[in-house]
Amino acid sequence: MKKLSRLSLLSMALIAAFAVMASGPARALVEIDINKANVEPLPVAITDFISGDELGAQISGVIAADLKRSGLFAPVDKGAFIEKISNPDAAPRFEDWRVINAQALVTGRVVKEADGRLRAEFRLWDTFANQQLSGEQFFTQPENWRRVAHIIADAIYERLTGEKGYFDTRVVFVAESGPKTDRKKQLAIMDQDGANVRTLTDANSLVLTPRFSPSRQEVTYMSFEGGQPRVYLLQLETGQRELVGNFPGMTFSPRFSPDGQRVIMSLEQDGNANIYTMDLRSRATTRLTSTAAIDTSPSYSPDNSQIVFESDRGGRQQLYVMNADGTNQRRISFGDGSYSTPVWSPRGDLIAFTKQSGGKFSIGVMKTDGSGERILTSGFHNEGPTWAPNGRVLMFFRQPAGSGGPQIYSIDLTGYNEQQVSTPSYASDPAWSPLLE
DSSP: OEEEGGGTEEEEEOOOOSTTSOSSOOOOSOOOOTTSSOOOOEEEEEOOOBOSSTHHHHHHHHHHHHHHHTTSEEEOOGGGOOSOOSOTTSOOOHHHHHTTTOSEEEEEEEEEOTTSOEEEEEEEEETTTTEEEEEEEEEEOGGGHHHHHHHHHHHHHHHHHSSOOOOSOEEEEEEEESOGGGOEEEEEEEETTSOSOEESSOSSSOEEEEEEOSSSSEEEEEEOGGGSOEEEEEETTTOOEEEEEOOSSOEEEEEEOTTSSEEEEEEEETTEEEEEEEETTTOOEEEOOOOSSBEEEEEEOTTSSEEEEEEOTTSSOEEEEEETTSOSOEEOOOSSSEEEEEEEOTTSSEEEEEEEETTEEEEEEEETTSOSOEEEEEESSEEEEEEOTTSSEEEEEEOOTTOSSOEEEEEETTSOOOEEEOOSSEEEEEEEOOOOO
């Protein structure tokens, strides 16, 4: 049994009760090749979960939306279903699902327990192998039903692809409102699908560059409160805010190290901007670059051993990589145009970036030595990529020509499946959380 402590949410594997269940691991139904130009979505039937109210259908609806949004799955139209599932514990009539080309089937139920909690359970079936692939049940408070749906979608995603899912995550971003001449910017947070938006700061002070901690429910961001840019830490659960440091000059682009023990940032002094790291326990600061240039937007590799950053030391913004102690600084971007906002993939194999060339702003990825550059999307103004925790999907923000303000979009590593993430207001500078605990 595993416990998700923040929500007092429990899950356990369902016990196999009939012979059709798999006796061992089954072969994944789809293999993901992230370098493939396009992936044919897997047809999957997701039935309304059995329940005494509309909640079962709502949970299955969120699951279907998550899987469809990934671009790897094609939920089958419910109007095509032949069998009506009335007992999710019984084996389905597999031939009824094969005839509508549903290669996988999801069934489930939602029950309100005597203590007020919800029990949600699901089973995932391979309709061509006539066997169950997985099944789990979860207990939580009713208000957490959407999170249960995301967790189930993650379990299905992982079982069918062999990769970790990314649906049980949140995104912190800058919510923008008002006219361009008097734009208000607040820190806000939402589920990865755009649901449950709430603001974290008021509109009295400009905020920029929010970034999630990899190990705690905490974000770092820059605020112009009092007219001076400072870096803050914000505890999401308590709302407690802490000043990282009161540095002379400007501070830019704060970001956590992968172990959550340090914050790396750019500090401007005497017209130059260099990269510094601060130990969050001792508050000791270490300078990593020392150039008569602008070095900014640092991002650690997932093993903490290297840092990618942008610098105009060669005349225009390019990407550089150095060791975590500041040694062995070397340029890795050599294409036309300028490069900015680099972010190391959680997998460790790629670096995402913004590229400006030929009047367009593009979001792209390259290998960590600068080779294999691929542009995923281009437009009037795209900027600020952030990785899903499984390293397969990126979010970024775009301001189309003539629009009133920016919006958040997502795209996968194939360069296909670009989608807008709807928000109540204009939105910029997203930062993806790790999987919730």
